[in-house]
Amino acid sequence: MKPLPLVPFVALFFSVVVSLNAAAPFPGEKADYHGVPLYSFNIGPDKVLVLVPNQPLPAKAWILAPSLYNSENPAVANMARTELELVKLGFYVVAMGPGNTFGAPQAIAKWDAVYHEITETYGLNKKIALMGLSREGLSIARWAAKHPGKVAALYMDKAVCDFKSWPGGKLGLSKGSPKDWASLQELYGFGSEAEALAFKENPVDLATKLVADKVAIVYVAGDKDDVVPVSENGARMQAEYEKLGGVFKMIHQEAEGHHPHGLENPSAILNFLQYHYYGNPEPTYQSVSYGPHAKQIVDFWKAPSDKPTPVAVYIHGGGWGAGSHVDPGHVEDYLKAGISVASVEYRFINESTADGLIPPVKGPMSDAARAIQFIRSKSAQWNIRKDRLGLWGGSAGACTSLWLAFHKDLADPASNDPVSRESTRPICVVAHAGQTSLDPQQMKEWTPNSTYGGHAFGVKNFWAPETRETILPWINEYSPYALAASDAPAIFMTYGTPPALGQDEKDPTHTANFGIKLQERLQALKVESELVYPGAPETKHKTGLEFLVDKLSQP
Numbered sequence: 001m002k003p004l005p006l007v008p009f010v011a012l013f014f015s016v017v018v019s020l021n022a023a024a025p026f027p028g029e030k031a032d033y034h035g036v037p038l039y040s041f042n043i044g045p046d047k048v049l050v051l052v053p054n055q056p057l058p059a060k061a062w063i064l065a066p067s068l069y070n071s072e073n074p075a076v077a078n079m080a081r082t083e084l085e086l087v088k089l090g091f092y093v094v095a096m097g098p099g100n101t102f103g104a105p106q107a108i109a110k111w112d113a114v115y116h117e118i119t120e121t122y123g124l125n126k127k128i129a130l131m132g133l134s135r136e137g138l139s140i141a142r143w144a145a146k147h148p149g150k151v152a153a154l155y156m157d158k159a160v161c162d163f164k165s166w167p168g169g170k171l172g173l174s175k176g177s178p179k180d181w182a183s184l185q186e187l188y189g190f191g192s193e194a195e196a197l198a199f200k201e202n203p204v205d206l207a208t209k210l211v212a213d214k215v216a217i218v219y220v221a222g223d224k225d226d227v228v229p230v231s232e233n234g235a236r237m238q239a240e241y242e243k244l245g246g247v248f249k250m251i252h253q254e255a256e257g258h259h260p261h262g263l264e265n266p267s268a269i270l271n272f273l274q275y276h277y278y279g280n281p282e283p284t285y286q287s288v289s290y291g292p293h294a295k296q297i298v299d300f301w302k303a304p305s306d307k308p309t310p311v312a313v314y315i316h317g318g319g320w321g322a323g324s325h326v327d328p329g330h331v332e333d334y335l336k337a338g339i340s341v342a343s344v345e346y347r348f349i350n351e352s353t354a355d356g357l358i359p360p361v362k363g364p365m366s367d368a369a370r371a372i373q374f375i376r377s378k379s380a381q382w383n384i385r386k387d388r389l390g391l392w393g394g395s396a397g398a399c400t401s402l403w404l405a406f407h408k409d410l411a412d413p414a415s416n417d418p419v420s421r422e423s424t425r426p427i428c429v430v431a432h433a434g435q436t437s438l439d440p441q442q443m444k445e446w447t448p449n450s451t452y453g454g455h456a457f458g459v460k461n462f463w464a465p466e467t468r469e470t471i472l473p474w475i476n477e478y479s480p481y482a483l484a485a486s487d488a489p490a491i492f493m494t495y496g497t498p499p500a501l502g503q504d505e506k507d508p509t510h511t512a513n514f515g516i517k518l519q520e521r522l523q524a525l526k527v528e529s530e531l532v533y534p535g536a537p538e539t540k541h542k543t544g545l546e547f548l549v550d551k552l553s554q555p
Contacts, residue, residue: 026050057324280301280327490551
């Protein structure tokens with residue numbers, strides 16, 4: 001087959017993907033902050049600073065902080081490093097200082113305005129994480145408690161959990177700060193010190209609300225801290241959280257006092273926030289390499305069991321040019337069902353092209369295949385069953401999952417590499433809003449305004465008939481529909497809108513037309529399949545989670 005021009009088209013495609021995901025429509029001044037775009041603008045009378053990631057995490061995840069910490073101040077330089085590392089992970093970091101307001105109603109109101117503007121005007125996620133140090137702990141914990149459903153996690157660094165400790169100095173260890181204690185009472189509107197001491201909405205008092213709202217907390221404590229002693233603050237919060245069954249991770253700095261704040265190596269904090277932001281626990285094994293490329297990694301959550309467990313493997317979407325493996329979702333549900341979970345990262349199309357792979361989609365798809373083999377090769381160490389492995393994914397991740405389900409097994413029994421000897425075939429697949437075909441002719445027949453697919457093969461004029469003839473061998477190799485056969489495993493597909501075959505669609509990339517046509521094919525092949533969309537005929541399983549748990553739990 002005659003090679004087609006690849007790099008210019010792929011580079012153009014990827015630049016569009018990055019710009020769509022990374023561009024932040026923030027107003028005001030733009031500056032460079034240690035290599036990160038920094039926007040500065042006002043919300044009401046208050047200045048807001050926003051650090052913008054180059055490659056945002058799914059759903060525009062963000063952190064609200066009371067300050068953009070000064071990297072040149074030794075007391076908070078580690079906090080500044082943590083903020084920058086969060087941006088590198090893909091978080092937006094939004095900083096707005098409430099001032100020395102000790103979590104008083106004034107502070108809550110200021111952050112209310114920031115939250116509303118950032119989510120409603122600029123489209124960041126409705127769910128946030130907050131971080132803060134020392135007295136800022138009062139503000140972040142109290143804001144979280146007053147906004148159920150909006151906060152996923154808190155990072156509290158040597159943070160005040162009871163103002164009777166600091167600035168009050170009334171619990172025996174902290175000397176407190178008389179000046180700040182007087183200021184706090186005035187800001188809260190207390191009529192007397194006795195009223196302040198009787199106040200029942202300190203962070204430690206709010207643990208019940210925070211746990212009920214599933215707010216996870218990571219707390220850094222200085223064991224020699226005599227300003228905000230851990231025994232009067234973080235340890236009490238931890239005890240309440242653990243009594244109530246909440247997630248609370250305590251990180252002790254045995255030799256440290258109140259300063260410096262933060263960790264020189266913030267990886268423990270970063271890991272906690274990036275997983276708990278999406279409601280998932282931290283993996284049993286994180287970023288395990290299954291290949292030489294930095295993107296060839298897998299996270300694994302081990303289900304507690306004396307016997308080997310089934311395993312559900314997640315392949316994320318994002319057009320093979322965006323997205324992240326850190327948000328598989330439903331991890332706790334699978335673990336409770338006795339099913340271990342793995343989440344796969346892979347090379348994007350631009351990285352595949354840079355590595356010389358043709359067509360570009362070969363990179364993400366072959367990476368997923370190798371990851372499945374690698375996971376199976378870990379069966380003894382990870383206590384999993386090779387014969388009970390299922391896949392789920394969304395959009396491009398769903399397309400890859402279907403490709404693995406239909407493609408002939410890529411195992412090489414004669415290989416000297418034990419990983420290569422493992423099977424690539426799953427026993428079942430859940431595909432959310434997946435593209436079931438990469439054939440331009442089929443896609444135009446099913447949905448006339450189709451636009452998706454050309455980037456997979458790195459070609460211009462993807463929709464021209466003569467182009468299709470040239471890339472037909474690639475279509476036959478990588479399009480799920482073309483590979484479907486009678487030995488395919490059970491398939492469960494979901495779409496958010498009803499099908500409209502032969503008509504233009506509002507979202508042609510994720511239309512249920514893909515599902516209708518593949519199900520027709522599977523029914524003709526007598527392959528078990530279920531298709532869910534608004535108004536669809538009733539199916540045996542209502543959700544992909546229910547389907548996977550059922551299939552994987554069978555003997």
